[in-house]
Amino acid sequence: xxxRIPVLAAALLLVASGCSAGxxxxxxxxxxxxxxxxxxxxxxxDFTRTxxxxxxxxxxxxxxxxxxxxxxxxxxxxxxxxxxTISPDRKTYxxxxxxxxxxxxxxxxxxxxxxxxxxRVKTDWTISIKSTMDVVDHVDVVAPDHARVVLxxxxxxxLFSLTSRLGAMFSPTGVADLANKxxxxxxxxxxxxxxxxxxxxxxxxxxxxxxxxxxTVVLKYIKDPTALNNALYSNGIDVISAITAPDSIPQFQxxxxxxxVQGTSNSEVTLAMNNARAPLxxxxxxxxxxxxxxxxxxxxxAWAGRGTLIGSMxxxxxxxxxxxxxxxxFDPAKAEALLTEAHATNLNLRLRIPNLPxxxxxxxxVQSQLADVGVRTTIEPLDFPAVWLKQVFTDHDYDLSIIQHxxxxxxxxxxxPKYYWGYDSKRVQQLxxxxxxxxxxxxxxxxxxxxxxxxxxxxxxxxxxxxxVIVAKAKVGGFVQNQVSESFDLTGxxxx
Amino acid sequence: MTARVLRRVAIFVVSVLVASIVVFLFMAVxxxxxxxxALGVNATPELLAKTRAEFGIDRPLVTQYFDWIGGVLHxxxxxxxxxxxxxxPQLLDRLGVTLWLVGAGMVVALVIAxxxxxxxxxxxxxxxxxxxxxxxxxxxxxxxxxxxxxLVQIFAVQLRWLPSGGWTPPDQDAGEFVRGLILPALSLGxxxxxxxxxxxxxxxxxxxxxxxxxxxRSKGLRPGQALVRHGLRNASVPVVTVLGLQLATxxxxxxxxxxxxxxxxxxxxxxxxxxxxxxxxxxxxxxVLVVGVLLINFVVDVLYTVLDPRLRGS
Numbered sequence: 001x002x003x004r005i006p007v008l009a010a011a012l013l014l015v016a017s018g019c020s021a022g023x024x025x026x027x028x029x030x031x032x033x034x035x036x037x038x039x040x041x042x043x044x045x046d047f048t049r050t051x052x053x054x055x056x057x058x059x060x061x062x063x064x065x066x067x068x069x070x071x072x073x074x075x076x077x078x079x080x081x082x083x084x085t086i087s088p089d090r091k092t093y094x095x096x097x098x099x100x101x102x103x104x105x106x107x108x109x110x111x112x113x114x115x116x117x118x119x120r121v122k123t124d125w126t127i128s129i130k131s132t133m134d135v136v137d138h139v140d141v142v143a144p145d146h147a148r149v150v151l152x153x154x155x156x157x158x159l160f161s162l163t164s165r166l167g168a169m170f171s172p173t174g175v176a177d178l179a180n181k182x183x184x185x186x187x188x189x190x191x192x193x194x195x196x197x198x199x200x201x202x203x204x205x206x207x208x209x210x211x212x213x214x215x216t217v218v219l220k221y222i223k224d225p226t227a228l229n230n231a232l233y234s235n236g237i238d239v240i241s242a243i244t245a246p247d248s249i250p251q252f253q254x255x256x257x258x259x260x261v262q263g264t265s266n267s268e269v270t271l272a273m274n275n276a277r278a279p280l281x282x283x284x285x286x287x288x289x290x291x292x293x294x295x296x297x298x299x300x301x302a303w304a305g306r307g308t309l310i311g312s313m314x315x316x317x318x319x320x321x322x323x324x325x326x327x328x329x330f331d332p333a334k335a336e337a338l339l340t341e342a343h344a345t346n347l348n349l350r351l352r353i354p355n356l357p358x359x360x361x362x363x364x365x366v367q368s369q370l371a372d373v374g375v376r377t378t379i380e381p382l383d384f385p386a387v388w389l390k391q392v393f394t395d396h397d398y399d400l401s402i403i404q405h406x407x408x409x410x411x412x413x414x415x416x417p418k419y420y421w422g423y424d425s426k427r428v429q430q431l432x433x434x435x436x437x438x439x440x441x442x443x444x445x446x447x448x449x450x451x452x453x454x455x456x457x458x459x460x461x462x463x464x465x466x467x468x469v470i471v472a473k474a475k476v477g478g479f480v481q482n483q484v485s486e487s488f489d490l491t492g493x494x495x496x
Numbered sequence: 497m498t499a500r501v502l503r504r505v506a507i508f509v510v511s512v513l514v515a516s517i518v519v520f521l522f523m524a525v526x527x528x529x530x531x532x533x534a535l536g537v538n539a540t541p542e543l544l545a546k547t548r549a550e551f552g553i554d555r556p557l558v559t560q561y562f563d564w565i566g567g568v569l570h571x572x573x574x575x576x577x578x579x580x581x582x583x584x585p586q587l588l589d590r591l592g593v594t595l596w597l598v599g600a601g602m603v604v605a606l607v608i609a610x611x612x613x614x615x616x617x618x619x620x621x622x623x624x625x626x627x628x629x630x631x632x633x634x635x636x637x638x639x640x641x642x643x644x645x646x647l648v649q650i651f652a653v654q655l656r657w658l659p660s661g662g663w664t665p666p667d668q669d670a671g672e673f674v675r676g677l678i679l680p681a682l683s684l685g686x687x688x689x690x691x692x693x694x695x696x697x698x699x700x701x702x703x704x705x706x707x708x709x710x711x712x713r714s715k716g717l718r719p720g721q722a723l724v725r726h727g728l729r730n731a732s733v734p735v736v737t738v739l740g741l742q743l744a745t746x747x748x749x750x751x752x753x754x755x756x757x758x759x760x761x762x763x764x765x766x767x768x769x770x771x772x773x774x775x776x777x778x779x780x781x782x783x784v785l786v787v788g789v790l791l792i793n794f795v796v797d798v799l800y801t802v803l804d805p806r807l808r809g810s
Binding site: 041043044046049050051126127128179180194195196197220221222223224226227230231233234235236383384385386387389390391394 | 526527528529530532533534535539540543547576578579580581586589590645648649652653656658659660661662663755756757758759760761764765767768771772773
């Protein structure tokens with residue numbers, strides 16, 4: 001009878017082997033194959049209908065290309081457009097297109113596709129950032145290699161947004177099944193996907209530009225930070241796209257098999273304050289909290305001292321960056337004085353945070369430092385994203401929260417009074433509008449004003465800027481140090 | 497015997513139905529709006545309403561339940577809110593990975609437990625037997641994920657003999673498949689093996705004291721021979737019960753081990769779906785897991801009757 005149990009086990013295994021067939025993706029590990037580890041997996045390949053950072057991270061600039069792209073300094077540079085001119089009223093953009101570009105399904109790329117892609121954002125996209133395209137009035141096909149975009153009003157933000165997924169170029173013949181079959185003009189095509197495991201990109205043989213150095217790139221999705229590190233240690237992957245366990249960095253630095261590339265990101269870790277509701281509708285209270293928190297100490301605790309103190313919603317890669325980190329220096333005495341002045345000495349605030357590691361550890365520092373100036377806080381970790389999004393973000397049911405704001409140039413959210421900051425300043429709204437419609441010089445000047453005003457108003461407390469830390473095998477080179485775009489740009493990577 | 501099996505089938509079917517209702521209601525009261533999660537931070541109210549209608553989550557709960565369970569009975573688990581893909585095929589694919597893991601873990605556990613438990617029982621008065629028992633006590637106290645982390649540190653990170661995680665389907669590269677399965681199966685199986693060793697030991701010990709074994713030994717068989725020829729089948733009845741319960745535990749342990757070893761099984765699919773509030777997918781996975789556990793209990797019940805003739809009459 002004891003033979004029966006192995007038989008049962010064997011039967012289970014047999015069923016299992018039948019089930020897992022068909023999910024295979026052939027990957028030959030060779031010198032022209034690169035394996036990159038990410039912590040967040042794309043739900044599907046359709047970034048026109050599915051929000052989140054994981055899809056553009058994998059596909060933008062690699063599989064899809066736009067007319068323009070962001071270089072590592074945060075500057076808008078040509079991609080599928082060779083060049084462009086802007087009319088004196090700043091409303092008409094003439095794009096000269098690169099010749100000989102083909103989509104991966106063989107269709108040629110022309111001005112018709114520019115028109116199709118830009119207008120399709122308004123009609124078919126469902127994700128919320130599409131509203132940036134509302135300013136497009138119409139698109140003219142002047143010639144196959146010349147597209148003219150006319151805006152209803154001047155907008156600097158529009159050209160910038162073309163560097164994001166919003167500017168990705170699609171072919172009318174390639175949008176039937178975006179969730180599964182992306183068709184772009186980029187140097188790579190999607191060859192295979194194993195859900196819960198990996199996406200395999202292979203070089204596009206018909207690519208118009210320089211052939212990528214790695215013919216095959218495997219994007220491995222590993223959520224657990226330790227497992228991600230272990231995969232690099234044990235040769236499972238060659239690159240960790242972004243370190244999620246900062247304490248492990250020194251170990252990699254000490255090992256000459258690996259290199260650590262650290263730069264900045266667009267991701268401001270922000271102590272959000274509910275500006276719309278007492279007691280935080282009083283600027284003195286918000287300033288007091290800002291004075292009460294030692295951001296250097298907080299950064300050391302929450303993210304192993306890696307990251308940048310910025311003091312505003314502006315990362316160093318934006319043209320209007322200024323170091324505002326010390327406008328409200330750590331000064332508990334001043335904090336207490338301001339609280340007394342505002343008659344807010346017996347505060348009890350709800351610090352409702354997402355249950356993410358950086359937020360939990362930052363919240364504990366915030367709690368203990370606020371306690372030093374007599375402000376009691378109750379930390380309430382909320383399941384992220386679902387519960388946090390509903391209660392804090394949508395219902396504005398919070399006093400304080402801590403969250404990373406990852407989108408590029410998201411300082412503009414302070415121009416929306418209905419945003420969960422609850423910040424309503426006519427001056428800031430006007431400056432943001434002027435910055436968008438003015439010349440690039442005016443834009444820089446106005447945006448600096450916005451950042452300073454937000455800082456003065458203590459509209460939030462910008463705790464620190466997340467670092468962009470890539471760890472890779474020493475033999476891989478060509479990384480973009482600062483993460484400025486939505487893309488994990490594979491095109492420059494090469495053995496060294 | 498037929499009546500007994502039929503009664504078990506009826507109990508199984510009713511349990512599955514009740515479980516499906518419980519799973520469905522539990523998902524319905526979970527906080528968080530799937531439409532909001534799917535659309536992200538800047539979703540407009542109009543778009544939210546449209547998406548809720550598209551997902552069908554704006555309809556009455558009863559309608560939603562019957563639509564869902566009706567589909568499931570036809571093998572249609574619906575479409576995921578997040579990936580917009582059919583859930584059924586994805587479930588089957590992930591189930592395959594989990595079954596390999598659980599199956600391999602079970603094999604490891606049995607390979608450890610049957611000889612070690614029998615040895616500990618036969619030698620229960622000797623130091624060697626006591627030390628096997630003691631070792632199993634230590635094993636019981638180690639959670640599977642900790643065993644996994646330790647195994648990865650030794651065999652993947654330090655020695656670099658085996659991959660630290662990842663999954664290669666067997667039909668793609670059998671060698672890589674086996675290499676990838678060794679550490680996860682060991683981390684599941686070692687702990688389960690330790691648990692099982694104790695049950696095998698006490699079951700064998702029980703059997704050793706029975707009259708028929710004394711008879712067998714008086715016929716001139718050595719203790720080990722007597723045990724193998726006459727004792728193990730009897731000892732297997734309580735062990736099969738425990739094995740059934742342990743299989744359920746293994747299934748749950750697999751959820752954690754899959755995360756440690758980055759295996760694309762049901763467990764990691766469940767964790768991702770919960771985080772993304774992909775409720776329809778969560779419902780599907782939980783239902784499959786619940787049915788799996790109920791099925792194991794059902795099979796154990798039927799196995800009893802096969803293993804122990806005394807139960808057939810009742």
